Amino acid sequence: MRDTGMGAGLGGESLLFLTDEQLRQGIEAMFFAYRGFTADPDRILADLAYGRAHHRAVHFINRAPGTTVNNLLNILGVTKQSLNRVLRTLIADGLVESRVGQTDKRERHLFLTDAGHALEQKLSDAQRARMRTAFREAGPDAVGGFRRVLEAMMDPEMRRAYARLKENGS
């Protein structure tokens, strides 16, 4: 509060992007964009009697193969009961394999089966296609800004999880 905008050595006029109206537009942009973001996978999932929760599980198991249930729980931010319902169907349908840990036998390590990889591919192809189009349309500079704002919007804990996954993938 009581920030007149001259604190960080920024000229007052460059703070136009912090007006309430600009912030509201950012909020609405997030809302509408997220709908587009999930629309394509949702259509695919609807035919398979799966939902968004299954998509998320498959995505992160693919991203971090061998991850434990607890780890996945923290990333997804749901209760174990909720995740368990999803994992049970994925394992029953042969998309995910759960292996007892070698060093710690209490842990279950999760892997995608071939069928699981096929679904993951199908879902992420659709989602990446939209992301690719959006990135191409907006250009490289915009993509950098996009990523910086999103990162700043995350809870600190999620920012760490996100950073860990980034290292994982590169």
Added chain:
Amino acid sequence: MRDTGMGAGLGGESLLFLTDEQLRQGIEAMFFAYRGFTADPDRILADLAYGRAHHRAVHFINRAPGTTVNNLLNILGVTKQSLNRVLRTLIADGLVESRVGQTDKRERHLFLTDAGHALEQKLSDAQRARMRTAFREAGPDAVGGFRRVLEAMMDPEMRRAYARLKENGS
């Protein structure tokens, strides 16, 4: 397909942001950021026995006072039955007023009451605070890119709705 990246006169190296890995990171950034985006209002709503759907309804009624149920339906992208349940509780609790249309008596025009405005203020204060922090952290250029990418990610119909709201607010 078969786009070698030289089409629009861009050098090959500036297309690094379109690699699968970059796209995956964009996807995960959206996922984690959206969680942060909704976290603060969710906390407030939990105490009031309301959910995200109530927040969305209140937000857009505030944004376009007098809007019809049908109009709100299109913006929110849910069935009228789903919206109706939410509106019913909001009206019963005295946060929203529903007035029968003058020219077309089938329509209901929606308005926030004083109590409704108070809730909207409380929710959007929290959400704007996070957005403001993120915008400030990322800087004005990043905000422009953020908005451009999000806009490109929307379904065309939602992009139009978004543009209409923007004009409305300015």
Added chain:
DNA sequence: TTGGAATGTCAACAACACTGACGTAAGCTG
């Protein structure tokens, strides 16, 4: 004026989140 389209409401159901309680197996610690 009659029949269809548009608008909105009520009822029932499914997906997915939550809490709370409990059970089992495995690891850790005094």
Added chain:
DNA sequence: CAGCTTACGTCAGTGTTGTTGACATTCCAA
């Protein structure tokens, strides 16, 4: 070894939010 904790799974119950289906009201046009 005994007792505590951790990791995972499950059962039962509840709430929000989405869905379809059926229906009433109102408007408009043939």
